[in-house]
Amino acid sequence: MHNRFKSALNRFHCYIESKIVASSNSKSFYQFCSGKLSSPKLTPSAIIDNSGTTLLTNDDKSVAFSQFFSSVFSHPMNCPLPLLTPSLTFDLPTISHLDILCAFRSLSPKTKCHIVHFGLHNPRKSYCINGVLLNEPTVKEKNVTKVIVQNLSFSYHIQKIVAKARSKINLMFKSFHSKCPTIYKKAYTTFVLPTLEYCSVIWNPSHSVELTKELEKVQRDFSRRLYSRCVLPHVPYFERMQFLELTTLESRRTVTDIVFLHSILHSRYLLDFSSLLIPAPLTRPLRNGHPLRITLPFIPPK
Incomplete structure (x- = not known):
């Protein structure tokens, strides 16, 4: 019976997988894979405190967590925040809006803009936007942060x-x-x-x-x-x-x-290819000649 059930379950998995692949829907594919690999999202419906009491409501759980945090912290302080239940207190330090502003000012400024230097003999000057220094783009590779060299390489x-x-x-x-x-x-x-x-x-x-x-x-x-x-x-x-x-x-x-080159020669793209290639007409009749011969406008020296 175990072998028969295992065989039937395997056939069912194959049917579902073939159906997802045949649909060519990337969303269904990723949902199926994430459902197979992710851990079940189950949260405990109740918790047990130190005395062995089972707590079911959110208020009871909050009080239990607050009491536990109070026992751990050496200098508990009450936070004057508006709570839904006034009887609940949490051991959070008192923070004013001035402290928050000072913390924000102490953070290093960040920007989405970067400065890119081209050329080997570039003086590599520094530039700022609104007083924020622009840095060169970096990449983290093998736990080492290094600057991307702009050599037009992919x-x-x-x-x-x-x-x-x-x-x-x-x-x-x-x-x-x-x-x-x-x-x-x-x-x-x-x-x-x-x-x-x-x-x-x-x-x-x-x-x-x-x-x-x-x-x-x-x-x-x-x-x-x-x-x-x-x-x-x-x-x-x-x-x-x-x-x-x-x-x-x-x-x-x-x-x-080759398909892209064919489209360029037949003007299917709005692209100026005069600097890339030039149609080269035949200078003499050839047996296998055709009117789509091309030549490069510039050939680097060997």
């Missing part, structure tokens, strides 16, 4: 994308119980893949082998964990992609770049 952005995609994959494998590869593939393509490809035309790291491998490792690890969860024999990465009918992330970004 390495930090790519690291954030990778971390966000990995958290979604971990959430999916912790919440799902199914052993069907199709469910995990649909969940990956619906909720994880858009994170890895959003605006990839701008930050595509085609010049960096390290960043390309870092992005590809997300999909590589996902396919490996999928094979392990679905009890499939281990095969190389490209064979896993063929089985799941997926392509590498690098290939998908290349296709996205």
Whole structure:
């Protein structure tokens, strides 16, 4: 009976998971995962004081907490705040509005504005807004706070994308119980893949082998964990992609770049591309020639 119930419960979980993935609703997906992972939000309906008495009402609980705090603090003081029940007193220190203003003035001023210096020979002057000094943008990495170097590199952005995609994959494998590869593939393509490809035309790291491998490792690890969860024999990465009918992330970004270039040449975007590329007409007839040949207006010296 236990095995039959366990099998039926597993089928029920698979049905619910496939239904959520098929809906392509991110809100339902996160609600399902949070419900699986979060601890039950149960609050005790009653408390027991030191004498063993069960307290049910909020007034009794408040009095019990006040008495406990009074026994702990060495110099209890009553706070002159308007209370719903005048008979209740709480051991809070008396604070005036002048003390609050002094505490606010002692806080360090904060602003959402930052100063960004470009160039290696920049004098890096300091600027203020309303007397508040503007600081350079910083990032906390491995418990070390350092200044972001403005070298127009998207390495930090790519690291954030990778971390966000990995958290979604971990959430999916912790919440799902199914052993069907199709469910995990649909969940990956619906909720994880858009994170890895959003605006990839701008930050595509085609010049960096390290960043390309870092992005590809997300999909590589996902396919490996999928094979392990679905009890499939281990095969190389490209064979896993063929089985799941997926392509590498690098290939998908290349296709996205080509589609974007095609849209630019056909004036589907309001973009001045004269500084990026120039249509190059044929100087002599070619067998495989076409009118969409392009050339770069500036080629850096080697």
